[in-house]
Amino acid sequence: MHLQQNDLAFTKFIEEGGNKDDFKPATDPLEERFHQALKKFFKKRTEYQEKQEKQKTENLHGKNDLLQQLKDLIQNEDNMNKAFDRFHELQAKWRAIGPVPAANVRDLQMTYKFLIDKFYDYIKINRELQDLDQRRNFETKLSICEQADELLMEPSLNVALRKLHMLQDKWRETGPVPRDKKNEIWDRFKATCDKLFDKRKEQIAQSDEKRVANLAEKTKLCEAVEAIKTDDNWKHKEWQEATLAIGELQAAWKKIGPADKKFNDEIWNRFKGTCDAFYKAKNDFYHKRKQEFAANLQQKTELCIQAEALQNSTDWKATTAELIRLQQEWKKGGSVGDKHSEKIWKRFRTACDAFFKNKSDHFSVLDKEHDENLVKKIALIEEIEGYQLNEDYATSFEELKAFQRRWSEMGMVPLNKKEEIMNRFKKAIDGHFDKLKVSSNDRQKVRYQQKLDHIRHADSGGKMDSERKSLLHKITELKNEVQVWENNIGFFAKSKNAEKLKSEFEEKIKHAKEEISKLKGKLDMVKDAE
Known part of the structure; x- marks a missing residue:
């Protein structure tokens, strides 16, 4: 549609005596809006990422503080029960804190694991408490597996993968499980992860196939455009129909995604070259119509003069009918070209609007009187209804x-x-x-x-x-x-x-x-x- 509008603008430019080399096509408003929206998106995304990085840094400080508290607990706490409660409290806070900068994840996780192991070794927790903790960890990891299984039903693969990453972080932060359940629970979680990663690989493969399909579709559009053969005997109707057909093909082109990079420019040049040839032939045709515009302009100028002569009339019925007739005559008249179209239409419409505004003002006064009369008549009816015969x-x-x-x-x-x-x-x-x-x-x-x-x-x-x-x-x-x-x-x-x-x-x-x-x-x- 934008190409079509630029071609119409080029026709107008040539008709008004412009040099084709001086013509500068107008920017597509939709494309401009798209780029503005894209800039806003990138700006917001950058702000979001900066905010996330800041939050990650804060999370890093928080986790380092928890590590220090864990060290203090290992070194200073002698009460086993109190130490164990405090230990779980620190674990809960650790899980509650969000992600940290990627560069610190490994070292932080290793330190955390080291202190966890050291805690168990240092306090020599009894076997029953250790088994209880491992069973709790097993329940947590079982819940993670169930949540991961639900992601297989998520319609959006990107959403599923993002949530899976969060579950993986949670998995790593959860302590050990009973030894006889370790492989079983890990195999289940890994199997679900592998299914989602296989879907991702399949999506990438489908994307490659889609580019091949896009090339095939664009080739068909090229053939469809090339099948539209212009004729020297075409009239305005045929050119408009062909322009509409070309516009539909161009719209269809925009809906198709990109082809493979090595074919993308070639197929585009083929399509664009055919469209350009069509619009050049069309411009030649409309250049010859300029004389028709002059005759149409004269006719519409006469209609303006007649309308202006009626704009102050108070014969509402007859003048309304006459102005409607003039409007119908206006519609029958041909185009006067973009150069004069708005000006002559504004002149005609101004005359019509002046009359109809006067008419509207006149009858609005009558409407107010009618409303007042209605109130009076209702009051009279009520008086009659309450009247007693003499x-x-x-x-x-x-x-x-x-x-x-x-x-x-x-x-x-x-x-x-x-x-x-x-x-x-x-x-x-x-x-x-x-x-x-x-x-x-x-x-x-x-x-x-x-x-x-x-x-x-x-x-x-x-x-x-x-x-x-x-x-x-x-x-x-x-x-x-x-x-x-x-x-x-x-x-x-x-x-x-x-x-x-x-x-x-x-x-x-x-x-x-x-x-x-x-x-x-x-x-x-x-x-x-x-």
Whole structure:
């Protein structure tokens, strides 16, 4: 991917009139991050090693101090039991202290062993105590063997070997075991150690085999790259597809580990040479596309001018649709080249963003108003729910209408709460109307008046005019239908079937006239509302 990006940068450099010999490829950010991370790792590792060496030096001083205490014990302690307890206390402290510098391990261990042996000789410990100590040592070494056996199941060989080294140190620090168990316990521990060391040898052998396999895989990638043959008739699509294929092969190359050193440079030069030839041919193609960029730039500049002309518009719906159309046109336009791409896009986006920010600010104010209206309407509903009907029908009816007028005068609520809050309002107000036994016609009038009040408070007049025209249109249609039905009745012959059909038409005419009367009543309400 980095090679591809450098090739694109080289194309841009040549297109802008640069000399190919002056081109300096950009550093791979991922590679730079990798080296920075590696530096931090080595620094931390050095600090860790220095810390370990310091600790080892401190451990050396600690163990030397224990050796001196052991000497003093051998020379000065006459109480056998007390000496033996002190001896085990010093052994425990010796085991608790960590590793020492490698240069001191052998001498320190030999001195320690010498003093241990001297202790047993000096105090001439009785056989029972000696046997007890050896049995304890045997149990300790048996535990070491069991821990070593568990390492055979450790997934990470490096972790297993590191832990084994610690167990070996512990083994050496543990005293002698009963003579009849000495070979048995040692053979068991050694056998486990040998198995882990054999695994290490096998891992090294597998690593050599892996390098051979890596060479084979890289050879296949070379053949795959060489199989991509460029053509003079290729268009942008073919070049992009081929570039993608080359990029995938390059990515696959990076995932493969190193080959054997004597073949590594050779196979790399073969792969890189083929990729370089491809990108040179690609650069020649894109050099010819420069004129297309100029035409695309002109087209997108015109789109910018149109967008800038709309950025201060307050016709939110129409302007939104138009800007979306311009954005779609923008997407259809071709590339203008890296030199102008960001600048022209920023100009276009700035104009679009200015409009949509104004739109967002506008509707954010409305959203706040809607939230406030929601609180007011909830309070009104609670007031309605707690309302007690008056004994006088007319008074109660007018009070319920007043509730509806107050509801209509309150503005809109958030869209996601509209249905919920309306259903709750209708349930509360209809419950009172049901108790009053208000007629269906009166309820319809009240609800229609509520609708008109809402239109009057929410609109500047356009919706009210549309409502009036809609009513006039319905009245005209019904009148025309009534006229046709009345004319048709006169043509019915006097027969049983004709009388039945005539009765049906008379019923239709009756309902239509009733509906016309209701619509005229609504029309009068509209006129009063205007």
